[in-house]
Amino acid sequence: MNKDKFSEIAESITEDKSLDEVTKSRLLRNLQILKEAKVNILITGATGCGKSSTINALFEDKNERAKVGQGVNPETMNIEKFEYNNIVLFDSPGLGDGSSADIRHSKNIIDKLYEKTNNEDMLIDLVLVILDGSSRDLGTSFELINKVIIPNIGEDKKRLLVAINQADQAMKGRNWNHETNMPEPELVKFLDEKVISTQKRIKEATGVDVEPIYYAAGYKDGNKEQYPYNLSKLLLLILNYTKEEKRAVFIQDINTNEQMWAKNDGLKDYGSEIKQKIRDSFASHGEHILGEIGGFIAGDIGRTAGKFVGRLAGGLLDLIFG
Numbered sequence: 001m002n003k004d005k006f007s008e009i010a011e012s013i014t015e016d017k018s019l020d021e022v023t024k025s026r027l028l029r030n031l032q033i034l035k036e037a038k039v040n041i042l043i044t045g046a047t048g049c050g051k052s053s054t055i056n057a058l059f060e061d062k063n064e065r066a067k068v069g070q071g072v073n074p075e076t077m078n079i080e081k082f083e084y085n086n087i088v089l090f091d092s093p094g095l096g097d098g099s100s101a102d103i104r105h106s107k108n109i110i111d112k113l114y115e116k117t118n119n120e121d122m123l124i125d126l127v128l129v130i131l132d133g134s135s136r137d138l139g140t141s142f143e144l145i146n147k148v149i150i151p152n153i154g155e156d157k158k159r160l161l162v163a164i165n166q167a168d169q170a171m172k173g174r175n176w177n178h179e180t181n182m183p184e185p186e187l188v189k190f191l192d193e194k195v196i197s198t199q200k201r202i203k204e205a206t207g208v209d210v211e212p213i214y215y216a217a218g219y220k221d222g223n224k225e226q227y228p229y230n231l232s233k234l235l236l237l238i239l240n241y242t243k244e245e246k247r248a249v250f251i252q253d254i255n256t257n258e259q260m261w262a263k264n265d266g267l268k269d270y271g272s273e274i275k276q277k278i279r280d281s282f283a284s285h286g287e288h289i290l291g292e293i294g295g296f297i298a299g300d301i302g303r304t305a306g307k308f309v310g311r312l313a314g315g316l317l318d319l320i321f322g
Helices: 005-015 021-035 051-058 099-113 139-152 185-206 231-240 244-252 270-282 286-290 299-321
Strands: 039-045 080-083 087-091 126-132 160-165 219-221 224-226
Touching (some): 005 021, 021 244, 039 051, 039 099, 039 139, 039 244, 051 087, 051 160, 087 244, 099 139, 139 160, 139 185, 160 185, 231 244, 231 270, 244 270
Parallel strands (some): 039 087, 039 126, 126 160
Antiparallel strands (some): 219 224
16 A cells, blocks of 8 residues: 655654654644645536546545546536545536536536535635637637636635646647647747636626636547646646635645656746646645644744644655656
8 A cells, every 4th residue: 555645754853863752743633634635626527528637637635535537428418536644635527518418517516616615614725727728619618617616616716727628639630740749939929818718708797706727637549649738727726716725735636747747838947836736735834734623732842743744745746847
């Protein structure tokens, strides 16, 4: 059985001679509570937008509990729950297969958006809507965003994320360099315009600002495989809108294959920003994460514990993002 990353951190804490036994005990107790924290993400979009490939690229399921879209009938008919260590995904059926089916699927999405936890908090932390970048007709996707999600997501519209997948097929496969696995300048211009158009269309219809990005989730077809493009940018978008105290838990489930994260548009060092956000979630907010959640760790002990775990987390992230 694969050891989860929090267990590795716990083992390192136990063996660290610089921490006294009281600090170790408190830190281990609160780390266990953090280990049990969940980030719940509802993923939806039109049929064929690439939800399953996106999920399988972003997250690693070493225990094979959450393989998405790989059964005999991979098309989702109901909202399916896939639970990793700390990330819980609700994979919604794709819209666009008929009005009666779309009405039923929309109702299920709305019901999920109003679902609450035992503590009466909203269950869904984020809604990720994936658009098909290879399609000119995005009407179904905008209907979903403008008429189903935005009116029912509550006051915090920042929980809505929009990402345009299949960037490699946006111009019917033209201007994509398969050797470098990156778009040529003409395709970059086309995709940038698609992002602006998407943002403008949602703003005009609803008054809501979104921050769309484009990416390619990649694919594997027999011996042929194309790794993702801009996947780090997508993960950073997700982290940016995840509650700060919950960002740390992503370390458990993000895909540890470095090739998944290697190709990006180069506008930012996304890997470094991802590492910093997760480190900060452990370290700078150590008192909150490892204190308030599971019994207060006071003052200097809280800061020491947070920084200690932050360093360990950073070491694990360096293996993924370099």
